[in-house]
Amino acid sequence: xxxxxxxxxxxxxxxxxxxxxxxxxxxxxxxxxxxxxxxxxxxxxxxxxxxxxxxxxxxxxxxxxxxxxxxxxxxxxxxxxxxxxxxxxxxxxxxxxxxxxxxxxxxxxxxxxxxxxxxxxxxxxxxxxxxxxxxxxxxxxxxxxxxxxxxxxxxxxxxxxxxxxxxxxxxxxxxxxxxxxxxxxxxxxxxxxxxxxxxxxxxxxxxxxxxxxxxxxxxxxxxxxxxxxxxxxxxxxxxxxxxxxxxxxxxxxxxxxxxxxxxxxxxxxxxxxxxxxxxxxxxxxxxxxxxxxxxxxxxxxxxxxxxxxxxxxxxxxxxxxxxxxxxxxxxxxxxxxxxxxxxxxxxxxxxxxxxxxxxxxxxxxxxxxxxxxxxxxxxxxxxxxxxxxxxxx
Amino acid sequence: xxxxxxxxxxxxxxxxxxxxxxxxxxxxxxxxxxxxxxxxxxxxxxxxxxxxxxxxxxxxxxxxxxxxxxxxxxxxxxxxxxxxxxxxxxxxxxxxxxxxxxxxxxxxxxxxxxxxxxxxxxxxxxxxxxxxxxxxxxxxxxxxxxxxxxxxxxxxxxxxxxxxxxxxxxxxxxxxxxxxxxxxxxxxxxxxxxxxxxxxxxxxxxxxxxxxxxxxxxxxxxxxxxxxxxxxxxxxxxxxxxxxxxxxxxxxxxxxxxxxxxxxxxxxxxxxxxxxxxxxxxxxxxxxxxxxxxxxxxxxxxxxxxxxxxxxxxxxxxxxxxxxxxxxxxxxxxxxxxxxxxxxxxxxxxxxxxxxxxxxxxxxxxxxxxxxxxxxxxxxxxxxxxxxxxxxx
Numbered sequence: 001x002x003x004x005x006x007x008x009x010x011x012x013x014x015x016x017x018x019x020x021x022x023x024x025x026x027x028x029x030x031x032x033x034x035x036x037x038x039x040x041x042x043x044x045x046x047x048x049x050x051x052x053x054x055x056x057x058x059x060x061x062x063x064x065x066x067x068x069x070x071x072x073x074x075x076x077x078x079x080x081x082x083x084x085x086x087x088x089x090x091x092x093x094x095x096x097x098x099x100x101x102x103x104x105x106x107x108x109x110x111x112x113x114x115x116x117x118x119x120x121x122x123x124x125x126x127x128x129x130x131x132x133x134x135x136x137x138x139x140x141x142x143x144x145x146x147x148x149x150x151x152x153x154x155x156x157x158x159x160x161x162x163x164x165x166x167x168x169x170x171x172x173x174x175x176x177x178x179x180x181x182x183x184x185x186x187x188x189x190x191x192x193x194x195x196x197x198x199x200x201x202x203x204x205x206x207x208x209x210x211x212x213x214x215x216x217x218x219x220x221x222x223x224x225x226x227x228x229x230x231x232x233x234x235x236x237x238x239x240x241x242x243x244x245x246x247x248x249x250x251x252x253x254x255x256x257x258x259x260x261x262x263x264x265x266x267x268x269x270x271x272x273x274x275x276x277x278x279x280x281x282x283x284x285x286x287x288x289x290x291x292x293x294x295x296x297x298x299x300x301x302x303x304x305x306x307x308x309x310x311x312x313x314x315x316x317x318x319x320x321x322x323x324x325x326x327x328x329x330x331x332x333x334x335x336x337x338x339x340x341x342x343x344x345x346x347x348x349x350x351x352x353x354x355x356x357x358x359x360x361x362x363x364x365x366x367x368x369x370x371x372x373x374x375x376x377x378x379x380x381x382x383x384x385x386x387x388x389x390x391x392x393x
Numbered sequence: 394x395x396x397x398x399x400x401x402x403x404x405x406x407x408x409x410x411x412x413x414x415x416x417x418x419x420x421x422x423x424x425x426x427x428x429x430x431x432x433x434x435x436x437x438x439x440x441x442x443x444x445x446x447x448x449x450x451x452x453x454x455x456x457x458x459x460x461x462x463x464x465x466x467x468x469x470x471x472x473x474x475x476x477x478x479x480x481x482x483x484x485x486x487x488x489x490x491x492x493x494x495x496x497x498x499x500x501x502x503x504x505x506x507x508x509x510x511x512x513x514x515x516x517x518x519x520x521x522x523x524x525x526x527x528x529x530x531x532x533x534x535x536x537x538x539x540x541x542x543x544x545x546x547x548x549x550x551x552x553x554x555x556x557x558x559x560x561x562x563x564x565x566x567x568x569x570x571x572x573x574x575x576x577x578x579x580x581x582x583x584x585x586x587x588x589x590x591x592x593x594x595x596x597x598x599x600x601x602x603x604x605x606x607x608x609x610x611x612x613x614x615x616x617x618x619x620x621x622x623x624x625x626x627x628x629x630x631x632x633x634x635x636x637x638x639x640x641x642x643x644x645x646x647x648x649x650x651x652x653x654x655x656x657x658x659x660x661x662x663x664x665x666x667x668x669x670x671x672x673x674x675x676x677x678x679x680x681x682x683x684x685x686x687x688x689x690x691x692x693x694x695x696x697x698x699x700x701x702x703x704x705x706x707x708x709x710x711x712x713x714x715x716x717x718x719x720x721x722x723x724x725x726x727x728x729x730x731x732x733x734x735x736x737x738x739x740x741x742x743x744x745x746x747x748x749x750x751x752x753x754x755x756x757x758x759x760x761x762x763x764x765x766x767x768x769x770x771x772x773x774x775x776x777x778x779x780x781x782x783x784x785x786x
Contacts, residue, residue: 030605031605031607041628042628042629042630043628043726043727045720045725045727064716065627065716066627066628068625068626068627069626069627069628069629072626072629083716084714084715084716085715085716085753086712086713086714086715086752086753086754086755087712087713087754087755115515116514117514117515117516117519118514118516118606119514119606120514120515121509121510121511121512121513121514121515122508122510122513122514122515122518122532123510123511123532123534125515126510139515139516141516182592184592185592187612188585188588188589188592191588191612192581192585192588195581195584195585196581199575199577199578199581199633203632203633206630207630208630209604209605209608209610210605210607210608211602211604211605211610211726212423212424212602212603212604212605212725213511213512214424214603214724214725214726214727214728215602215603215610215613215654215725215726215727216628216647216726216727217602217604217608217610217613217615218615218616218617218628218630218647219580219584219615219630220608220610222610222611222612223611224611232461233461233462233465234458234459234461234462235434235435235436235459235462235609235611236435236462236465237435237599237600237601237611237612239596240592240596254609254611261608319479319480320479320480321477321479322477322478322479323457323458323476323477323478323486327438331607332438332605332607332608333436333604333607333608333609334436334438334607334608334609335607359479360478360479361479361480362479362480
């Protein structure tokens, strides 16, 4: 599974490193160390540290118990070990001394070291300052995030696969709504269908996610469903509540393939829903159509938000404006940037984000429709392709 | 679902705050803000900030789109909002200004503020310093972690439920091994069985986990299986590989109920495995029996490691020693402390950890057996109860 040789994002990142005067990136953030190495240990209670010099070969330092796994999946060849684990030969018990040796031997002890100030905990930062008193540290959070914003060909391919799985999950979820299932029945049927499709269709792809520092996420194919007034929970575990006739139920699906996420969300009407709710759904679908011509290179992201705002106001929904109408997606399920009024970044080919203008009207009803959209040289491609119209169960 | 009134851990924590001279804890770490509020938003791309004063009522500050969800699940009554979301009235767009108001109004602008230096990113720390130039900041990572080490009655109850689910998952996994399934078949059958059991048996319990800052973990009922030499991967997504006759396959299960994890791991022999591997498995089971009398209040954790070391050396396995033989478990799947030679903490009633002395012998074979164990006033209780002997498929 290992394909040595750097993906093109590494060169894009190095160009930015040169512009910013960064000699070496020392990365601890799970999403980023995966970006720089191709290795996700799934659980990060022992840090994985990626070292990317502006020139020359990258290295990765990890606990000995992750050695076999890393060798099977990383595109970085130079793997170093710390800790104690059976017969593994390591650089010592602790990552701190091992990192000090590696950086010093490579001649970077007095260099400009790029660190992730949006992630690096205070205590670890203090340790780094102690290990490299002659170095100067510079934040590279934004530099890495802006590189991540435009996806490489392999990332787009992975997102397309994640979106296909999410579409399979949506079909199964809608079927479960039609069968009269509870929120949990809907979620379980959908997750089972996605897992089976993954297991049979993508023999070499991984579905693990990036866990917390204390935990890990072995399988990131997730569906949840919120019925009726529970749509206002936005993100909650499914309950045993069954959608009643005349209610809407929202289906939320997140998937991940080789580190790259997709999102597919739909609102299903169960029987005849009240006119106010139906009108909200129709309005959102119309607004999505109105945004379509803007989904192309050059459009500032704020124009998508402002288009939504104008569309909602024109239909009398001015007091229900959301704070944003989507977000970047990739190694993060929710990553930079927000699609809001303040973000002026122009769309570029290779960007992927969710498009989800929606309404939350307390006491009246809600809508939840989201797609994962790729910007192409000529316009865009909807990677999720579930029926976007009104679905009636 | 909301039971107002503080769980007893809050009082234990406040005692420690008084001893350390901490006036107010400002918590951003997902596991800890959940510990202090009972609220897990599942996704943390907008921070949830828990404020616990040494005396008086706690508060929680969160994005407006999480308001309904938080009100339905937090035991903290005083919920404040930032951001913009439909008709929600908030303290302003940004958490920074809202936090500054809250802390200043409560009279803590010049107080001793406890922060999580093991989690708080450098950039957020800098923001806090700017918001409260008169405050002094003190690390409370260890203080919270040592409080978490001893579980409350509700946490023990949740761990027992998580362990029951894991046992159901193990039965289904072993059945799938017997049916000749691949690693993926085994994992999928096990996860489906656990999800069904959860959905039917625990109507009011949640199975979401704590995600990363960019992601979220909607469902944390996970099984993976590693066959033959793939056992050396330790933590990896399951593949389409099928265990062959004469091989072992390891089943790893992590579950979570209302934030508390359980772990259940077993090694299954498929037919007649080579004598060297069988002897390793038998030896590990014997060593577990030898440790049993030590599993009671007062035993220093290092004694469990040293007992394992002695047992392995006595059987000729001295060159395959692991770095640790288990770890704390609770809000983290892997939490403080490690069961290793350097950890002298004495066992106390209410502590929960994994017991997993195991062998990794390159070219020969491996074992993987782990249980979730609660220390009781008289000894211990194995919360996971799958057959611990040799399982043959």
